[in-house]
Amino acid sequence: MTVDQSHDELHAQAKRREVTLVPGALVNLLEYDLESLTAFCQLLGEKRFRAVQLFRWMHQRGCANFDDMSDLAKSLRQKLKGVAKVVSMEVVSQHMSSDGTIKWLFDVGGGNVIESVFIPEDDRSTLCISTQAGCAMGCRFCSTGHQGFSRNLTTAEIIGQLWFAEHFLRKHLQRDDRVISNAVMMGMGEPLQNYAALIPALRMMLDDHAYGLSRRRVTVSTSGLIKKIDALGLDCPVALAVSLHAPNNALRDNLVPLNMKHPLEELMPACVNYLAHAPRDFITFEYCMLDAVNDSDEQARELVQLVKHHGHSVTWCKFNLIPFNPFPASGLHRSKPERIQAFAKILSDAGLTTTVRKTRGDDIDAACGQLAGDVVDRTRVAIRIARQRSVGIHSSPTAASTNAKI
Ligand code: SF4
Numbered sequence: 548m549t550v551d552q553s554h555d556e557l558h559a560q561a562k563r564r565e566v567t568l569v570p571g572a573l574v575n576l577l578e579y580d581l582e583s584l585t586a587f588c589q590l591l592g593e594k595r596f597r598a599v600q601l602f603r604w605m606h607q608r609g610c611a612n613f614d615d616m617s618d619l620a621k622s623l624r625q626k627l628k629g630v631a632k633v634v635s636m637e638v639v640s641q642h643m644s645s646d647g648t649i650k651w652l653f654d655v656g657g658g659n660v661i662e663s664v665f666i667p668e669d670d671r672s673t674l675c676i677s678t679q680a681g682c683a684m685g686c687r688f689c690s691t692g693h694q695g696f697s698r699n700l701t702t703a704e705i706i707g708q709l710w711f712a713e714h715f716l717r718k719h720l721q722r723d724d725r726v727i728s729n730a731v732m733m734g735m736g737e738p739l740q741n742y743a744a745l746i747p748a749l750r751m752m753l754d755d756h757a758y759g760l761s762r763r764r765v766t767v768s769t770s771g772l773i774k775k776i777d778a779l780g781l782d783c784p785v786a787l788a789v790s791l792h793a794p795n796n797a798l799r800d801n802l803v804p805l806n807m808k809h810p811l812e813e814l815m816p817a818c819v820n821y822l823a824h825a826p827r828d829f830i831t832f833e834y835c836m837l838d839a840v841n842d843s844d845e846q847a848r849e850l851v852q853l854v855k856h857h858g859h860s861v862t863w864c865k866f867n868l869i870p871f872n873p874f875p876a877s878g879l880h881r882s883k884p885e886r887i888q889a890f891a892k893i894l895s896d897a898g899l900t901t902t903v904r905k906t907r908g909d910d911i912d913a914a915c916g917q918l919a920g921d922v923v924d925r926t927r928v929a930i931r932i933a934r935q936r937s938v939g940i941h942s943s944p945t946a947a948s949t950n951a952k953i
């Protein structure tokens with residue numbers, strides 16, 4: 548896994564994956580987008596429309612049992628049972644918040660767990676999806692970042708979270724129609740660091756034969772992997788959120804270590820360029836509000852200047868201010884509500900659309916930055932971050948939240 552793969556390498560990863568039949572092994576069909584599933588069916592001597600039927604059974608109806616796929620020929624069902632399976636991850640726990648938020652903990656083997664969070668609102672229902680077990684990026688304000696990196700999730704594990712949640716909720720709420728309207732890759736992990744597995748999962752989210760979500764309602768959040776932002780725009784342009792968290796390089800180096808490799812003078816143009824492909828005419832910047840670290844009036848004004856410097860107007864981006872959810876190892880504190888309001892007002896007065904995220908699922912530890920709090924630290928990342936913390940800073944996901952517009 549490298550930060551700097553070339554465009555060609557990334558596009559090659561985004562193309563249809565190799566589909567093979569391995570004697571004696573059952574292929575998990577949740578791994579395949581429709582194009583790959585078509586290739587798989589062709590290996591079995593079946594036409595594309597059979598792949599479409601199979602795809603719809605799995606994703607639209609949540610069916611994992613080939614015998615129940617009644618409009619597939621019996622002979623095909625028999626064949627499938629010998630070479631394939633449809634399996635999601637085991638649910639370790641499920642917690643339901645008093646505000647309707649639901650958090651699931653999934654076992655992905657090897658002692659690793661990941662989390663997904665369902666956030667119902669009046670006008671939409673969002674699933675926050677994990678893309679890695681742990682995360683290597685080490686952002687200071689993020690509890691996942693403090694746990695270190697275990698491994699990338701497979702496509703089946705990424706889409707499996709939506710597959711499980713959508714069909715669980717339909718049963719639970721006794722609904723036949725779609726429950727989840729929005730998907731955000733803001734759970735554990737840096738989604739673009741797991742590019743090869745992410746792209747097919749995104750395609751399944753968008754596919755009308757599967758979940759049929761609008762591009763505008765599928766969001767990838769990144770800490771700022773420049774080349775992969777470019778590649779995403781070409782391979783599967785969905786809404787983009789960028790974890791900014793600081794108005795200058797000195798502070799961002801400390802909060803988001805990736806900034807030392809890709810500083811703001813590279814990140815901001817990459818964001819502006821993404822607009823040529825984005826399904827919305829703006830990028831969202833996530834900004835975690837940290838008491839006496841990044842929340843002063845002066846820093847708000849610096850942020851306005853940063854935006855103005857890189858765009859023709861201030862309408863090319865929106866700001867989402869996230870009240871920090873403290874956790875002991877961080878050594879950081881949440882900005883006071885009145886400070887957040889004052890900061891937001893400076894951005895708003897300058898013409899920037901600004902929202903303050905309302906924390907959801909606090910009572911079940913599903914709020915932003917609190918995911919998988921029980922996962923053990925598998926690397927020495929906590930020590931590294933603690934060292935970082937000892938360097939003074941004076942000058943964001945996991946989202947279980949809704950936004951309140953200023
Ligand atoms: S904020 Fe995102 S990229 Fe940064 S450590 Fe947390 S999960 Fe990783």
